[in-house]
Amino acid sequence: MNLANKITVARICLIPLFILSFSQYPQWLADESPFFSFMNQYGINIAIVVFIVASGTDKLDGYIARKYNQITNLGKLLDPLADKLLISVALIMMVQSGMIPSWMAVIIIGREFIITSLRMIASEQGIALAADHFGKIKMVMQVVAIAAILLDNYPFDLLTSIKIDYFLMLIAVGLTVFSGFNYIIRNFKTLRLGSMK
Known part of the structure; x- marks a missing residue:
């Protein structure tokens, strides 16, 4: 190894x-x-x-x-x-602790299940679906948002009473949904052509 x-x-x-x-x-x-x-x-x-x-x-x-x-x-x-x-475990633990609403975790984890299933279908057809740019941005945003929630809005709370950490999580959820749809649409034609071979 x-x-x-x-x-x-x-x-x-x-x-x-x-x-x-x-x-x-x-x-x-x-x-x-x-x-x-x-x-x-x-x-x-x-x-x-x-x-x-x-x-x-x-x-x-x-x-x-x-x-x-x-x-x-x-x-x-x-x-x-x-x-x-890592992301799934962190989200589940945060939901259990009441740090974030469950629907956020469901959307993010659900997206990963869908994309992983899509990759498995593609793999059975001999097609390798690579991660795209939006997927990488989504991952970075998820990490930043989760870290901000875990830090309880620190250091943003030193500057404002606005829950910046929650807005970061909303952005992460939005990017997760967008990147998921983009990935499916971008690879749908490839999968369809692969199934016709």
Whole structure:
């Protein structure tokens, strides 16, 4: 396994740490254990750091893969999987904590299921559907919006009382929908021609 793939696997391994850090533990457990008491008090801060570090490795593994010619089929499979898992887990945890409404998570996660299904159909026809520019912008916006929500609107709250983090999430949802429709429309003709062969 090359370095780029190892970084991708490390990103996947950070997801359970994010879950453990984000979770709130029962008070009786916190009273019995200094560790769980610490996690209840500072776990969200650890989760924010883990999320930002994990998100940053997405650019790092891609850069290394291209620079050192380490692009592999395993990497092509694991990299988007790691991204989807990280974003999906973060959204689900945020919904459970009441940080965002459930419809936002449903739209973003639903879009990923639809596009992944489309890619699987294309793969069965021997067609490789590459990610497009809007998909990459969407991913960056999702990471920025989730980080802003996790930071509870910091540092924007130092300048204004407006919930900038919520508006960023709305933009991320909008871009998710737009990029999904654009991807489907752009590849519909390719899929149709492939099915006619």
